[in-house]
């Protein structure tokens with residue numbers, strides 16, 4: 001992603017001078033944001049609470065419309081719900097009355113994919129996300145990490161052109177989180193789709209992404225776009241121990257810390 005370029009070429013997603021004002025708010029949620037997400041890139045968006053990260057995803061998903069400026073998907077303005085985008089939110093949002101199998105297959109059912117093909121694809125994805133043996137379980141019978149795996153499979157099963165993830169690993173414990181980060185990394189490296197990933201976690205942004213968009217708040221703007229030069233496939237364990245990782249982390253932290261006010265913390 002880079003800002004202020006006019007080439008309309010092959011970008012998956014493009015924001016042009018986008019401002020969004022919620023009715024009654026004293027300032028815009030985001031203001032004059034221009035950014036581009038090239039196809040097949042993994043882009044992380046970080047920034048302090050309230051800087052507009054979720055708003056960016058909601059605009060890309062077509063759930064919100066800009067007050068000014070334009071949001072484009074594959075060069076076309078997003079004017080309704082973006083059916084090419086899969087959205088994984090912080091909560092797994094699985095349907096409690098459906099089994100793992102049915103939750104994962106939901107999007108295929110809506111798209112009238114024939115039963116046989118549907119079953120094959122569901123079986124494949126259950127295997128990919130490590131839920132074999134839990135096909136007939138209900139969400140309440142799964143751990144938080146398993147629910148998250150299920151929601152990721154549900155989002156990826158229909159080969160969406162772009163995946164939007166809003167802090168998908170936020171509520172998980174550190175070990176499950178690390179495991180799922182590595183799994184997502186492997187999966188994405190295999191599939192090479194376009195992915196926009198919102199996180200508060202600087203480490204996570206560096207492990208996973210090709211580019212990190214750092215946002216400021218009050219109102220939300222793009223402060224900087226940082227390139228992450230690590231080759232793929234990546235191994236989180238090896239990456240964390242490298243000097244380059246620390247350098248990028250420090251770079252990112254120096255940008256990030258000026259955005260957060262720790263003086264009130266107790």
Ligand SMILES: Nc1ncnc2c1ncn2[C@@H]1O[C@H](COP(=O)(O)OP(=O)(O)OP(=O)(O)O)[C@@H](O)[C@H]1O
Pocket residue numbers: 022023025029047048049050051052053054055056220
């Ligand atoms: N429906 C709404 N109505 C009014 N204001 C809203 C609404 N949704 C978000 N906002 C405001 O817009 C700004 C951006 O919110 P957004 O949720 O996009 O931030 P965020 O960076 O994702 O925050 P967090 O990291 O805490 O989830 C905030 O000031 C928020 O209070």
